[in-house]
Amino acid sequence: MTKSPSPPKEIVEEALDRFWETVPPLWSQIRGYIRSAAAKNFRLSIEQFQILRLIRSGRGSVSDLATAKNISRPAISQAVDALVKGGLLTRTQGIEDRRHVQLALTGRGDAVLDAIFEDTRSWMRTKMASFSRNELENVIRSMESLKKMVD
Amino acid sequence: MTKSPSPPKEIVEEALDRFWETVPPLWSQIRGYIRSAAAKNFRLSIEQFQILRLIRSGRGSVSDLATAKNISRPAISQAVDALVKGGLLTRTQGIEDRRHVQLALTGRGDAVLDAIFEDTRSWMRTKMASFSRNELENVIRSMESLKKMVD
């Protein structure tokens, strides 16, 4: 609309306000859904679900996951432990660097992740039912922007 | 751009993909920041911070907060307990309905919330430094859309 080459000022504040009034409650809602519905059916906590999701997206080590989730390595190590015991994940010692432990989903882990993910997505789809094409494209663009804030 | 009156299809999936690859890591990052920086300076956990924030935004009861955060009433009750002990919050029994407990920030609670909030916002501002006016306006609009998903 307007042609401002340098960073704005009050617009930033407005964006921050909107962010804070939207994202936390929305995320709470999603967490709540996963906890009550999906997690209950598949015996998986939200944190475990997140870890599976991150592993499938390419984070293959404890350190990677700790960085991505912004929590300590021991916390990840313990969570991974439970997932390995549950047969959803495997640990494999690295061959190049033997300190490294490669994490990978088992077939069952993959299937469970698919199931929860699809369940949650379909719930979100209904929540987005009223969105216009324009709104959706807007969301997509703004997600691409916000992604730059990570790391 | 395009003129579609009815709900789209693959655009929804695209929006969901972007959402999932952006929001969880971004939110993790923010939580991590609050935990390590702000919380450490002010001896306040993220959950306590959130509760103060919600109370100031108008949620004045345990039930309200439980709904907003999508967690159980006992969980809120316990968190409120700690905040009252810490002198950041007051409980006042309702006069109309004596079952109701009105929660309110103390002067100190207000000040602490301001401090953490401003600290976090200024950190986020630097993260948004590279955003163009257009991107920011986009974020604002999409937050308005996403807000409709809550509740």
Add this chain to the structure above:
DNA sequence: TATAATAGTTTCGCTGCTTAACTATAACGT
């Protein structure tokens, strides 16, 4: 008035997180 509904709290047990200390392996400087 008896019964049901609502607001909040207490208790108990579980999970997730952190810090500190530890093992094992790799890289580096001398």
Add this chain to the structure above:
DNA sequence: ACGTTATAGTTAAGCAGCGAAACTATTATA
């Protein structure tokens, strides 16, 4: 080659957050 330092991960202890169930107190309803 060797001692130091750094890195990857784990274990252990303790605390915070959460839910389920059971409870108190108050208000609404039949």
